[in-house]
Amino acid sequence: MSGERASLGGLVAAKEIIVLCGSGGVGKTSIAAATALGAASRTGGKVLVLTIDPAKRLASALGLAEIGNVETRVPDSAFTEVGLTPRGELWAAMLDTKQSWDALVMRHAPDEATARRIIDNALYDNITGRFVQSHDYIAMERLFEVHASGAYDLIVIDTPPTRNALDFLEAPHRMAEFFGGRLLRWLTAPYRFGGGRGARLVNLASRPFYQVADRILGSQFLQDIAEFFLNFQSMYDGFVARARAVERLLHDKRTTFVVVTTLEASPLHEARVFCEELVTRDFPFGAIVLNKTLPASFTSAEGARAATVLTDDAEELAAGLAATGEPALGDAGLDARMLRTIAGSYRNFAVVASREAELRTELGRAPDVVVDVPNLDVDVHDLAGLARIAEALFGDGA
Amino acid sequence: MTAAPDLLARRLLVVTGKGGVGKSTVTAGLALLAADLGKRVLIVEVDGKGDICTKFEHPPVGFDPVEVHPNISVLAMDTEASLREYLRLNLKVPVLGRLGPVARVFDFVATAAPGVKEVLTIGKVAWEVRESIEGRAPWDLVLVDAAATGHVVAQMGAPDAIRDLVSVGPIRSQTEWMIEILSDPAITALNVVTTPEEMPVSETIDLVTRARTELDVPLGAVIVNRVLPELFARAEEAAFGALDTDAARAALGAHLGDDAGLDAVLSGARLAVALRRTRAVHLANLRAAVDLPMLYLPYLFTRTHGMRETRVVADSLGAEFGL
CATH class of the missing domain: 3.40.50.300 (P-loop containing nucleotide triphosphate hydrolases)
Structure with a gap:
């Protein structure tokens, strides 16, 4: 292109x-x-x-x-x-x-x-x-x-x-x-057939899970979660169909x-x-x-050269600026300092720009x-x- | 307000910030500064991108702390490993033999039960702090390279959230001592890294407001990263403006003999002045909205990275702390 x-x-x-x-x-x-x-x-x-x-x-x-x-x-x-x-x-x-x-x-x-x-x-x-x-x-x-x-x-x-x-x-x-997931079924299994005492009849497959979860969370909290997901699961078909459709759309x-x-x-x-x-x-x-x-001007050879001259010849350039008669450019000492500052700033940003240029080549x-x-x-x-x-x-x- | 030297006297400094502002760089710099002061530091990396280790030029680490620099150790958060440790230490649950099924269900429990992942993260942090206070862990300072601003309130507030949701059970009693540590201003401070740009500043303001209303965690300092230097005093700025006049351009052009180079330097300086100016507005907004101590770190124009960058940041932070 x-x-x-x-x-x-x-x-x-x-x-x-x-x-x-x-x-x-x-x-x-x-x-x-x-x-x-x-x-x-x-x-x-x-x-x-x-x-x-x-x-x-x-x-x-x-x-x-x-x-x-x-x-x-x-x-x-x-x-x-x-x-x-x-x-x-x-x-x-x-x-x-x-x-x-x-x-x-x-x-x-x-x-x-x-x-x-x-x-x-x-x-x-x-x-x-x-x-x-x-x-x-x-x-x-x-x-x-x-x-x-x-x-x-x-x-x-x-x-x-x-x-x-x-x-x-x-x-x-x-x-x-x-x-x-099977895991959601595991979690809600003991609560599907009524709560209360019946909830303790944990099916065999989920027992190790309940042992751990019970001790971390307490059984009441676990039951709250399970009830919530039991309700949530009623939306299963709609959700899954939708999630698949979303995935297809992203690949379209x-x-x-x-x-x-x-x-x-x-x-x-x-x-x-x-x-x-x-x-x-x-x-x-x-x-x-x-x-x-x-x-790109920050990485140009002309810019680098100009920055060097502005620094090295700052006094001479400042004298030239003072000679223009511009009211803001009467103080040669101040002007020289200002020229060195902008040259220094250019070099600072030139470092960042060349870092950017290097990174650009890594785009692969x-x-x-x-x-x-x-x-x-x-x-x-x-x-x-x-x-x-x-x-x-x-x-x-x- | 200016520096907050007492910050370094605390045991737990949590560092957050919007993505891309240099949160890990600042965390590493703080660690190096504390180590300079003779402290033994543990950095907990929560996001697990491994950025902290690169700041010390060290290969990635895992859940067991590894010393990456004299007196600085790093651990990468792993909520599953944290759960395993928690079960082993607190509940004496013999899960080591059958980690397979536990690991498989763990991810699910953590997703289903709100706050579990967060509490395992912040719980591990608080545990390291408690152990060090009681002399069982070697740390003088625990530094957390925490979640980004959007997620850190949920993370720091997890013990409270769990306590509100769980009426009884072992996890509820576990939250009590965590809250005690996290809410103690002599121990803990939540710090925000930002840059003087619009979105990071507005997220910082939002976060400080949210932290004050939703969290019982003391706020420390705002660290403003990548502050551009002020180029000119007022008189110099007027002189710079006058360079645009035909007479001035002619005078410079005659000496340089090249307009393209002069234009590059002048337009570069104009961009630098303009960037500095817009950023100053954001800084002013930040200062007006947030009454926390502010620490300023300069924009680094050098190629410095890795350990050298961390050193520069640590020294700048030291200067800001008045050390």
């Missing part, structure tokens, strides 16, 4: 789902919002950005007071205010884990009474709220739901900040395994994965592992976005598309800021 600027344009035109992943702190959410914005203002159609990030900034950047669990349309006026022409519609939603779980339980429970018993159980909040994997699963589940509705031409989803970026790929599979040709990373050792290492895993597991891998990279098995997003000198706090990122992502900036 020599001569062409790398771009997400092709992916956006060809795919229905873009899953953004990468380790924490690399700017996934901004890239997700910018990708959706770029798509809505370039290719048209209905575009949804689905985020898990609690940042209020994204809401305000999109011109929405608040993004909730329900998809909200970004008004066209938000585009025109910053000089953009919306060709399509941009929608945004922020995943609320608790609300999404409630909806899921309501959908899959055999009746409303069972659903209520599950939701009102003290363990339910703990399980849905605390486990990192429950966020992973619910994100993928919501993606499936929205995609199945057919309401959007393109969905851009930002994955949860998991400790391991791969966790969410496993989530649907694990959820199916969890509900279908209409889906693509985009890995976001910075050119720092630790996130990049994680990104490389992630890229390899995507290929190994046969997930459709679209692009790598290198976020917040320093401009990269997909066709590697997109650079430069380190912007300001925070992205409005649509105009997101539009600048979009220009870098789509390779059509100034």
Whole structure:
């Protein structure tokens, strides 16, 4: 693809789902919002950005007071205010884990009474709220739901900040395994045929497990857990079928994965592992976005030379500056110090830039598309800021 | 508020922070500083990515503490190993012979019973602290490279959560002494690492608020990592601004004989000034919202990594503590 600027344009035109992943702190959410914005203002159609990030900034950047669990349309006026022409519609939603779980339980429970018993159980909040994997699963589940509705031409989803970026790929599979597992049957077995005294008639297979669990947790707690899961198990068929469908969707040709990373050792290492895993597991891998990279001018030979001259000839140059008659440049001593400072700063950043360049060569098995997003000198706090990122992502900036 | 020298007098320092801010680097630096002061340090690595060992240029370690540097030992948390140890020490359950089935069901129990994994993690930490206070373990300081901000409240609050859920049973009584250690300001401090950037700062503010309302764990310090240097005093900044004038450019260009190089240096300096300026705003927001001692660590422009980086961080921390 020599001569062409790398771009997400092709992916956006060809795919229905873009899953953004990468380790924490690399700017996934901004890239997700910018990708959706770029798509809505370039290719048209209905575009949804689905985020898990609690940042209020994204809401305000999109011109929405608040993004909730329900998809909200970004008004066209938000585009025109910053000089953009919306060709399509941009929608945004922020995943609320608790609300999404409630909806899921309501959908899959055999009746409303069972659903209520599950939701009102003290363990339910703990399980849905605390486990990192429950966020992973619910994100993928919501993606499936929205995609199945057919309401959007393109969905851009930002994955949860998991400790391991791969966790969410496993989530649907694990959820199916969890509900279908022998272990869940073991745990609930003694309670299926009535509680109370009967509950002590533990079947032989599960005895060693109960011996240990009883002594750690106490039998009352164990019974609470078992009852909860007994109710939960009534949703088995719905859950498993759904988890499998979610997994199929992630493997589908209409889906693509985009890995976001910075050119720092630790996130990049994680990104490389992630890229390899995507290929190994046969997930459709679209692009790598290198976020917040320093401009190439920091590694140029001309720049290095200029920095040397500015340092070595600072006094001479300062005399020349004083001669210009500019009011701010009258103090030759101060000017010389300032010239040395900017040269020193250049060399500092040049070290970081050359470290980035070295790391870039380690990318190895990269997909066709590697997109650079430069380190912007300001925070992205409005649509105009997101539009600048979009220009870098789509390779059509100034 | 400035430095908090009493922090190093505590027995348990938990270090959290948003992903990517340099939590492990800071934890390693704190350990090295404490070792410099003659303390024997145990680092508990909770996330298990092995980052701590690379900071000491040592191969990865397991659940048994390994000395990676004089007076600094590291153990990698493993909740299954922690359960095994707990059963052996507290309940005298003879599980060693049949670990297979126990291991298989363990993961399930831990998933099904909320807080079990967390309590086994924080319980092991509290246990090491208690053992060291009572002279049965050699540590003067236990440092925890803890879960990221999003998960640390669940982790530190696990003993409380378990106590609320379990009305009776051995695990309930076990939570009592853990809570005692974790809530004692003479023993424990929860510290947050951040960078002067928007998301890390806002997560830090959220975490401090949540920790105050949801946890009975004393807060220590906020460590601000990667602080960019201030380039100019005011007069110099005005002079820098005047370099954009045609006359100034012509004067410099005539001497350098090359516009591309001059542009590279000037645009680089403008980026540095702008980055510093936006970060100063985030720092100001952090200071306004969080009334904890703040320690500042400079952005490292060098190629330093591994042990050398840890040394630089330890020395910077020492200076911040006024040592």
